Amino acid sequence: MTSVSSSAVQLPLASRIERLRTEGAFEVLARARALEQQGQHILHLEIGEPDFQTAPHIVEAAVRALHNGETKYGPAGGILELRTAIANHLTSLGIAAAPENVVVTPGSKPILLYAALALLENGDEALIPDPAYPIYDSVVRFAGARPVTYRLDASSNFAPDVDAIAASITSRTRVLVLNTPQNPTGGVIDEGRLTALAQLAEENDLTVIADEIYRPFNYGGAPVRSILTLPGMRERCILVDGFSKAYAMTGWRLGFGLLPTPLAPRFALLALNDHACVPAFVQRAGIAALEGTQEPLHAMIAEFTARRQLVAERLAAIPGVRIAAPAGAFYAFPDVSAITAAAGISAAQLATKLLAEYGVALLPGTAFGAAGEGYLRLSFATGRADLDRALALVHECFTSLPS
Ligand SMILES: Cc1ncc(COP(=O)(O)O)c(C=O)c1O
Structure with a gap:
């Protein structure tokens, strides 16, 4: 105290x-x-x-929903239509997803907080990049756990050093945070490293928090590979994603997590305790973003x-x-x-x-x-x-x- x-x-x-x-x-x-x-x-x-x-067709979907009276409480984890649209979108990217595994939140930030609260006990360790989005460090500490950093270096285009990560794992390591494309370095994790990291997570029973909020912003030609597309990873990963960056919707506060089956209802419960639900008219805008023109x-x-x-x-x-x-x-x-x-x-x-x-x-x-x-x-x-x-x-x- x-x-x-x-x-x-x-x-x-x-x-x-x-x-x-x-x-x-x-x-x-x-x-x-x-x-x-x-x-x-x-x-x-x-x-x-x-x-x-934000594109006009997205704004119009929200305005329409407001006029239709979508101004009441809704389900804590998000309306089924949006969770279905998100699941379809992820599946089209090769990430097999069902609506039951999606939890919609006000921005993607709450998924990071809920992950720390749900996965880390006092004294546990979470592996996070350095430099990195500062909220990883913050939520890990808030949960009573210890952030253990792995360095991203310009000499390897800011890609993680898998051997260095392996050497940092202890009996208390529970979580590995990956961010690709990365804030602040712009680094993208290549498929070889992702495969090695997936194997490391499996061998050491780690949960991977895969923050892919910058996925569309990739200047290398081939699409950014998600660790969730690798065998066995869907049930070991928490995908952090949202609408802020891809659809220029930072102020709308709309994000989501794709969660392993046992975690999804727990995250929805955290959402219920935290903010009850994301406004339905904001979620309607999210459906328009995913299902409307991508121009x-x-x-x-x-x-x-x-x-x-x-x-x-x-x-x-x-x-x-x-x-x-x-x-x-x-x-x-x-x-x-x-x-x-x-x-x-x-x-x-x-x-x-x-x-x-x-x-x-x-x-x-x-x-x-x-x-x-x-x-x-x-x-x-x-x-x-x-x-x-x-x-x-x-x-x-x-x-x-x-x-
Ligand atoms: C790496 C990363 N993850 C998550 C977020 C959170 O974004 P939001 O809560 O707007 O979805 C940001 C925002 O800057 C970010 O850079």
Whole structure:
């Protein structure tokens, strides 16, 4: 127990609440918005949010549902029509799925929290990437377990080192978190590594949390392979997926998990305790997204493909920056360690300088873990005009530093 005090009252707090961590993207966004309120112009490359609007046919489906009175409580795990549409969609990707195994949540984030709560006891260990989406670390700690990191390295295009992961497994390891395509590095896990990781999970009786929310954003030609398509993996994996990125629906809060049979009713129960249900009209929008035209998604992928090239070329042209064009997602993760070392500052100090002095909001690699030192993350889900201006300012900032 710890306690917080205001003027008169001391509230006793459970220790678990102190273990929750924040997300750098939201913190920097809040700082950037505060500067905007003071009249400063900010270029937003910090948040992982497509600049595209949700497609009109998706919006219309929600509006229609509202007019039809779909404004009541519904089933905790999601309406059957959406769970069926999700199961059909996943099956079309080679991931055999039944509606009973799908649980719909407000965004995909709750699936990460529920997975930690459902799978980890005090003192258990979960293997998570470093750098990685910070919520993995947060929910593992919140559940009383210990995050054990495995490093993603630029020298292997940020793909996991299977031998290093194997060497980190102990009698307490319960969970292996995989994210492909990866935030923040853009790394994609190839089929050979996925097969080896699946074997490792089987041999060590690990549950795999497979976060594939960036699946459509893949610039390598062949579709991103899911570990759930490998033999025996469906009943050992929790698939984390959603509508935020693929359908430009971040603010709608619509995501889902595909779960092993024994876990699905438990996740629905967690949903019932947590938020009761996702609004039915939001779920109707999800059905329209999956079953309607995929043209807006294809247009977005085409645009991001062009921006990826632009960002990688412009960053590579700055002395001291090392970057390979990312294989997936919509983030560039340049190595700026030569610049930070010469200037005697950290990546976080460099990011702060870019925001305060140049009006460019982006994230230090360390917002994603210790292995992110010497890196920055730039989201190219931002319009080309803003990207162009931001890259010019980044260039100006870096060349102004002592080299
Ligand atoms: C890797 C990863 N997983 C999950 C999420 C959660 O997204 P949402 O809750 O909007 O579905 C994000 C959001 O940035 C992400 O980057």
